[in-house]
Amino acid sequence: MAKHKDEKMLFHLKDLAGDFLSRHSNRTSLITVTNVVLSSDLKRANILLSVLPKEKERVALLFANRLRPEFKEYVKEHSRMRVLPQVTFLPDIGEQNRQRIEELLETE
Numbered sequence: 001m002a003k004h005k006d007e008k009m010l011f012h013l014k015d016l017a018g019d020f021l022s023r024h025s026n027r028t029s030l031i032t033v034t035n036v037v038l039s040s041d042l043k044r045a046n047i048l049l050s051v052l053p054k055e056k057e058r059v060a061l062l063f064a065n066r067l068r069p070e071f072k073e074y075v076k077e078h079s080r081m082r083v084l085p086q087v088t089f090l091p092d093i094g095e096q097n098r099q100r101i102e103e104l105l106e107t108e
Contacts, residue, residue, distance in 0.1 A: 010036045012079060017047045017087075020074045024067060029056035031064070034092040038085065045085035048092035057091055064089035 018033040025031055035048040049064065051057040064071075068087055075084055 006038060006042070009042070009081065010038060012081075013045055013047065013075070013085075013087075016075050016078055017071070017089075019078075020067075020071050021049075021064060024070070025060075025063070029053060029060050031060050034095050042083065043085055045087050047087055047089050048095075049089055050092050050095045061089055061091060 014033050014036045017036070021031050021033065030052040032050045032052075033047060034050045037046040037048065038044070047064075049061065051060040065088065068089075071087060072084055075081065
């Protein structure tokens with residue numbers, strides 16, 4: 001039962017993060033929420049982002065992490081979560097690796 005509840009929380013946080021970032025970004029880069037990783041105690045959440053173009057990734061991550069207090073308020077307003085995890089926005093290294101593998105396969 002708890003597993004289903006955790007999955008629901010993951011999907012809900014992912015949707016909220018995507019909405020929040022699309023509303024607040026200046027559209028100079030495409031920021032996509034690719035995954036959310038919750039700690040086992042549900043007190044911390046790492047939200048993984050993919051940013052295009054790649055050169056704008058550092059700026060986009062700084063932007064997202066700077067808006068964490070506003071994101072927390074956004075989550076409070078748009079969900080019924082009692083305990084809100086501490087959120088950190090991180091690059092999705094797995095997605096970057098997947099894209100690189102695709103590039104290498106296409107060049108053969």
